[in-house]
Amino acid sequence: MIDLQLTALLLSPLLGGLLLAAFGARRWAAELNSLMSFCTFAAAVALTVRVVEAGPQVAFKEQFFIDQFNVFLVALTAFIAFTTSLFSRPYMRIEQDHGRLSTPMLHLYYSMYQLFTLAMLVALTANNMGIIWVAMEAATLTTVLLVSLYRTPASLEAAWKYFILCGVGIALALFGTILLYFAAERVLGQGGTALLWTHLNEVKGELEPTVLKLAFIFLLVGYGTKIGLVPLHSWLPDAHAEGPTPVSAVLSGLLLNVALCAVMRSKVLVDGSLGTHFAGNLMMGFGLLSVVVAALFLSRQKDIKRMFAYSSIEHMGLITFAFGMGGKVATFAALLHMTVHSLTKSAIFFAVGHAVQKAGTQQMENIRGMLQISPTVGWGLMLGTFAILGMPPFGVFASEFLIITTAMHDYPWTTPILLVALGIAFAAIFGKVQPIVFGETTAKPLPHPPALLPVFAHLLLVLILGLYMPPYLANWYRQAAALLG
Amino acid sequence: MSYTIQFINLLAAILLLIVFAMLSQRRILSLINLFAWQGLVLTVSTFVVAYSTGQHHLYYSAALTLLLKVLVLPWLLHRLIRKLNVRWDVETLINIPTTMLVGIALVIFAFNLAAPISQLAEGITRGLIGIALASVLLSLLMMLTRRKAISQVVGFLAMENGLFFAATSATHGMPLVVELGIALDVLVATFIFGIFFFQIRETFDSLDITHMEKLKDD
Numbered sequence: 001m002i003d004l005q006l007t008a009l010l011l012s013p014l015l016g017g018l019l020l021a022a023f024g025a026r027r028w029a030a031e032l033n034s035l036m037s038f039c040t041f042a043a044a045v046a047l048t049v050r051v052v053e054a055g056p057q058v059a060f061k062e063q064f065f066i067d068q069f070n071v072f073l074v075a076l077t078a079f080i081a082f083t084t085s086l087f088s089r090p091y092m093r094i095e096q097d098h099g100r101l102s103t104p105m106l107h108l109y110y111s112m113y114q115l116f117t118l119a120m121l122v123a124l125t126a127n128n129m130g131i132i133w134v135a136m137e138a139a140t141l142t143t144v145l146l147v148s149l150y151r152t153p154a155s156l157e158a159a160w161k162y163f164i165l166c167g168v169g170i171a172l173a174l175f176g177t178i179l180l181y182f183a184a185e186r187v188l189g190q191g192g193t194a195l196l197w198t199h200l201n202e203v204k205g206e207l208e209p210t211v212l213k214l215a216f217i218f219l220l221v222g223y224g225t226k227i228g229l230v231p232l233h234s235w236l237p238d239a240h241a242e243g244p245t246p247v248s249a250v251l252s253g254l255l256l257n258v259a260l261c262a263v264m265r266s267k268v269l270v271d272g273s274l275g276t277h278f279a280g281n282l283m284m285g286f287g288l289l290s291v292v293v294a295a296l297f298l299s300r301q302k303d304i305k306r307m308f309a310y311s312s313i314e315h316m317g318l319i320t321f322a323f324g325m326g327g328k329v330a331t332f333a334a335l336l337h338m339t340v341h342s343l344t345k346s347a348i349f350f351a352v353g354h355a356v357q358k359a360g361t362q363q364m365e366n367i368r369g370m371l372q373i374s375p376t377v378g379w380g381l382m383l384g385t386f387a388i389l390g391m392p393p394f395g396v397f398a399s400e401f402l403i404i405t406t407a408m409h410d411y412p413w414t415t416p417i418l419l420v421a422l423g424i425a426f427a428a429i430f431g432k433v434q435p436i437v438f439g440e441t442t443a444k445p446l447p448h449p450p451a452l453l454p455v456f457a458h459l460l461l462v463l464i465l466g467l468y469m470p471p472y473l474a475n476w477y478r479q480a481a482a483l484l485g
Numbered sequence: 486m487s488y489t490i491q492f493i494n495l496l497a498a499i500l501l502l503i504v505f506a507m508l509s510q511r512r513i514l515s516l517i518n519l520f521a522w523q524g525l526v527l528t529v530s531t532f533v534v535a536y537s538t539g540q541h542h543l544y545y546s547a548a549l550t551l552l553l554k555v556l557v558l559p560w561l562l563h564r565l566i567r568k569l570n571v572r573w574d575v576e577t578l579i580n581i582p583t584t585m586l587v588g589i590a591l592v593i594f595a596f597n598l599a600a601p602i603s604q605l606a607e608g609i610t611r612g613l614i615g616i617a618l619a620s621v622l623l624s625l626l627m628m629l630t631r632r633k634a635i636s637q638v639v640g641f642l643a644m645e646n647g648l649f650f651a652a653t654s655a656t657h658g659m660p661l662v663v664e665l666g667i668a669l670d671v672l673v674a675t676f677i678f679g680i681f682f683f684q685i686r687e688t689f690d691s692l693d694i695t696h697m698e699k700l701k702d703d
Contacts, residue, residue: 130663137670141677148681153688157697160634160681167641167674168625174648174667175621182602182614182656190540195660210601238700 173222204272245353283324290317369441395465524554617651
């Protein structure tokens with residue numbers, strides 16, 4: 001039974017949200033935020049151990065369903081939410097000292113941070129496709145006020161765009177869910193079970209293919225807006241650039257994954273119903289387009305957070321492409337890439353956050369010589385950039401290598417496109433980060449010591465994953481890949 | 486039985502007409518009133534479906550719709566436009582005829598897209614998915630053509646109405662827990678939109694979103 005672990009997992013962020021709504025203005029709110037995130041992480045570890053040992057399970061009258069695939073995302077989400085809370089403690093204090101944030105804003109930030117974690121965990125663990133939708137929408141609602149936290153004209157514009165675009169996207173996903181229900185109730189009958197994924201999965205062969213085809217298009221476009229797939233991505237760079245850096249880190253590292261998880265749940269059903277590669281082809285198309293467009297946009301960026309936001313679009317495109325190819329190896333590679341991308345990208349945002357605070361601007365041409373002022377921030381940024389660009393021996397290299405070799409084998413025509421896009425991305429990002437790290441500087445030291453433990457902890461994990469894959473983890477990913485087919 | 490089908494089809498047609506009316510309505514106050522009327526049509530149609538199919542949980546849905554979409558949300562919006570002092574604002578819409586033509590094209594597209602599904606549906610639900618999809622797409626068009634933040638939000642809520650119509654009339658209602666969740670999300674979203682209106686006005690001195698087109702990739 002997993003009831004206990006699951007209750008702890010969902011209760012700690014809920015309790016955290018309520019406590020911080022009450023005490024978010026106190027001096028120790030940041031510590032409380034980290035403590036509650038740590039409790040969530042501990043519960044996630046307990047849940048993971050249980051599920052990897054005992055296999056997929058349902059809980060609470062089948063309303064929740066945990067298998068190797070979503071428990072992997074639960075563990076990743078809880079871990080990065082915890083490290084981000086560690087990072088945000090000094091980061092937000094420095095922002096307050098610089099006069100960019102006031103205590104009421106921090107109050108809002110802390111309580112919404114916990115509720116956002118809760119929304120993501122519910123979206124990951126829910127068995128009911130309708131509840132997944134509700135939780136995805138809740139995840140938007142909790143972050144939209146965080147994107148506009150600074151109340152600058154640009155941040156308001158970014159938040160409005162985020163709200164409207166994701167609102168429209170998620171509405172289309174709801175239409176897809178309704179169509180799914182329409183097909184399901186003909187097989188499973190009226191009532192509560194017709195939207196439960198485990199029940200749908202059992203009868204997926206009997207679901208009406210024409211309806212499911214249409215439903216998947218709506219679900220992919222809807223949740224794809226959240227993933228940041230081109231051409232639905234235009235909210236993403238704005239929201240990442242204008243929001244506070246911890247929010248950029250969790251949006252990029254976690255929310256995009258959660259949306260992709262919802263798409264994969266739908267894909268399993270559609271594949272079972274259609275028996276063709278229709279869903280996979282769509283995902284490959286969107287994925288490839290995202291990789292190419294994002295790579296082309298990378299070199300034109302002037303704002304450092306915007307540039308790394310485009311890099312997220314590129315990597316999510318690559319993951320979507322790999323899931324679309326399907327098969328055990330590609331799915332394994334996609335899962336690995338999800339892990340290493342989330343870890344690396346959030347580490348980069350941590351380092352970028354401190355670099356921006358030191359330089360006082362997000363414009364890359366004015367951020368110079370980070371190594372001089374702070375070797376740890378400089379090296380964190382440099383190593384993170386190496387990792388995200390897929391340099392060996394980091395884990396991103398391993399997953400990208402697997403994806404590209406599989407593509408070469410199954411869909412040879414995509415290989416040159418992918419390689420050229422990755423090459424352009426490499427040149428763009430490396431060329432811009434290099435002068436930021438080296439060179440002369442005018443930046444000022446910070447009033448609080450920066451939190452760099454999370455940066456190096458993430459990068460170390462990515463390095464380990466690149467050098468040596470522990471058998472436990474490899475076995476776990478293999479089981480998850482087998483579930484997704 | 487055939488009377489109820491006729492009646493629901495009539496309501497569906499009214500729903501679509503209201504969306505077209507919203508698309509061409511310049512006054513913000515009338516726009517909100519149209520939205521309330523749309524909610525009322527939804528309530529009636531949900532009630533009729535509940536009565537004719539004997540689905541008890543649809544009575545709760547109908548009550549929820551009446552409460553949320555006819556009473557609470559229009560009241561909130563009225564309060565907002567009074568506080569923001571934009572009650573009598575008139576929007577300059579360019580090219581209403583073109584918008585209407587695009588709208589008609591969207592309706593035809595929606596019916597074509599939904600055609601294979603409509604053939605599967607039996608009795609009461611035939612053809613309704615097409616209408617629901619059409620009203621979703623028309624609301625989307627409205628969000629695209631509007632330049633005022635409030636009209637965009639009304640478009641967003643109208644889109645949600647279209648979805649709700651698909652859920653109740655075409656599939657006899659989603660499970661109640663899902664409907665409650667969706668209703669809660671919509672309510673919270675409206676509150677957040679309200680907060681945004683004040684923030685936007687404070688920053689830009691107007692609710693015109695043409696001020697908010699600065700973020701671009703150059």
